[in-house]
Amino acid sequence: MTVLDPTVSPVALLAADTSSRELLDEFSKREIRRAILTAVAVPGYQVPFASREMPVARGWGSGGLQITLALVGPEDTVKVIDQGEDAGVNAANLRRLIADTTGVDTTTVAGEATIVQTRHRVPEDELGDDQILVLQVPVPEPLRGVERNMTELRRMHAEGDYARMWVSLYEDLVRNGVVTQTTGYPCLVGGRYVMATTPIPRWDIPKLHRSAHLSLFGAGREKRIYAVPPHTDVEPLTFDDVPFEVERTEGAGCHRCRAGRPDSGVESFLVEIPSTDEGRWVCSDTDWCNRRLASATVTR
């Protein structure tokens, strides 16, 4: 990693930098870290930052990538997942970029990672206070469904004016009998800002609430960073008398590690395999599932 030295002229810096394979120069990393600090200081508030063009398209994790690149140091170990899977094409591509350009170690085991970059999932393993979860965010604005005008949106956040969000929940309940908001469920962070939870499933939201780890959200295309610091309230917007429901399918269980089956005593977020027999389910967190399977084999 290049260390900024104010006594070195920019020209010398350029000369020294030509061999660097890094995707961000040190000035850019510093600016992103500043935005992260602001985001941590104001939980749930979307901090604008000068998002750089990355070697991945905007909308493909460029925001999460910039956060990870601004944070990684020589001691870090990075895990990258997409849909809970380490082997997904997008996860593999981002992992390759991060590893090749920074030389950092990578892992698939959540507990071994200092930074977990993810799209659409939070790992099933509980993360600790020495870990950072970096979430790739396609749409950072939770209120876009009820308001399009950016100036008005800023006012609504500034004044904590979320009545229209509540009304949309009311209308949803009246029309559909249940809240139909699926992933990316809006949450009130620290009792102040309503935040878009990327699109992680509702299943994952309790894992952000008062968690030990720091969660950082990066939206590269929309140039916003926001954060949930450790031990911060993340409360899904829901009426007092309408319980917040996470995804569950009665009788479903992982066909590999049996998570979710009544006798397993443990649950995970399951995805369906439509091509196989009825009722075939599998854990979305593949590494967690693999480890369960391995330990079960050993025990047996």
Next chain:
Amino acid sequence: MGYVAARGGTEAIAAAEELVCRSRLQAGASWLELDQLTERLRYLNDRVMGEGGLWAPLLAARAIRQAEGDVIEAAHLLRAHRSTLPRLCELIPADADELRPLRRIVPAFREVPGPQLLGRTLDYTGRLLDLGDEDQARAAAAAATAAAAARHPGDDPDEYDGATEPPFPERLLDVLRRTDLAVDRRRGDDPEPTDISQVAVRPGIGRSAVLSVMARAETGALVNLWYRNILGPDNHLHEVTLGEVRHGELPIRVSHPRTGNPVLIGHLRATEVEAIEDLDGADEDRTRFDVGYGLVAGHNERKAIAMANLDIALHRDRSDSGLEQAVLMTTDGLDASGFLEHLKLPHYVTFRSMIERKQAMRTDRARNERKGRRQHTAPAVAPAAPATQPAAVAVGEVTP
């Protein structure tokens, strides 16, 4: 621990990448040289530099070749490359009066100060597909290139020589200003041009940022925004008269790091447009004309014209119409394409969650039908009462 290759994805993307590289090399044609792109596909090269936000003809040519001609992909390569470069210094704002014209037209007047210089333009070339013999064309091209090289060794063949050395022709706008026919749109509240690669733009940002966004916008997006405002539902634009259309070379300078003196470091070609519009609003200065400005890198007249026209629309529009937001947030080619194409990424977690809600809705509906209730699970509402209900129903303490 080292690098852990998760199985499946890594192999797949590596194989796809290998296929791309191999196919690019074994295309069954001779290697594409960079100068063929810079010299023979000039508009393409210029467009990629403009949308990529980096003036570097040979790098742009590389990007186009690598992207196999995909303009947005090539612009992306340029911008991503730019992200890796340290910022050494900032240019001194270029003075457009120093633009040395290769082409200059003034549609607003027949006789103008300085020449009407048609220059190199496709405007009046017949749109007839050339079906001539390939071998003859190849020979003619070689002969012409050789002849030009003999005349001006090392020169750019379309460089204009002689007739328009400084001072360059006065602008029509200067004439209008002198005769007090144009409103002054130069503003003092935005003295240092905003570098849009260094800030997150959003509505309310200064005019320099808005102009920069348009200069870097995807050409098709800007042309479409213009057209939908002329013909479509948005209707913020009127047809303008063009006061000035110029294409030429713009000197670029930086401050010397020791002496602070301006130092010429090169030229870039740019297209500049000034548009003139009638002011007719009740609260506008109807005795004068409004002026809009467009300046884009390279030769790209349609983008510069759209930009100048939208510039007028933006400062005339003081309503909350969303035009500013549309220009700032929706015209970037990389943003729009990236988000569009992200739909190709796996979405099975979100889709699983969607299916689950559909099922929950059905369960709820079935439950209510069994109970013979209305669709929604409204906790006990008051039973339908006679139309004339005693006052007691409405009044009373209400608490959250």
Next chain:
Amino acid sequence: MTPALRVDGLGKIYGPGTAADVAGTGPGFNRVVSPTSGGIVAAWDVSFEVGPGEALGVIGESGSGKSTVMRCICGDEDPTTGSIRLASVDGGDTDLRTLSAARRRALRVDRLAVVYQDPAEGLDLRLSAGGNVAERLTAAGWRNFGRIRERASELMLRTDVPLDRMDDPVREFSGGMRQRVQLAKALSNNPPVVLLDEPTTGLDASVAASVLDLIRDLLEELGVAAVVVSHDFSVIEMLTQRVVVMHHGRIVEAGLTDQLLEDPQHPYSQRLVGAARG
């Protein structure tokens, strides 16, 4: 007793000009355009109080400044001069104009409600009738779906909106029914002050009459302080106890509604009353 609403020396000039340019405008000059600045003196030197449970009428023809006064009170417009106080805000000690825009907007949630002539201004027509009520209630902090439903149902019943239409988008409602929903929403959390701007103008005569009946009953029941702006004396007569007459941006006469109707003093009031009596 502190008045629920108190307006002192309210003035609003559109376009150029200051207090110095007000001279030469008003009823005495038969004009609102300032001869010195060209600005429009839409309202000037307007003062009144409204007590709890009282309804004050503001009457005048279009262009008299009555709607300007209302928009200045509710915060849709910023007056050029004057002060506005609510008993519910610091016991009437604070001029609302000194509050931030955000705080002024917040007052609209529980201290002040407005019923506009055009229901589209006070409602979101895309939402259901119940959803419109829910918007005000959730803004005021209600977080219990059942209680919101219950309250919305009560209000629908009370404002004669058929309960089985409660979950339909207001866009599908007739003008009269939209106005009833607007009333239901405005009164949903018992705000101490309600401003009604031409609440029945634009409705068919029979519909207007029933909406008027409803407003009268509601004002009586709820004990709110109301300001009713109208060009129509029959509306003022039915709803208010006191009235001010506005002409060319000034109050030209004030008094008890029935007395003023019986015996108007100012020639302009006489003309208005005469016209109303046909």
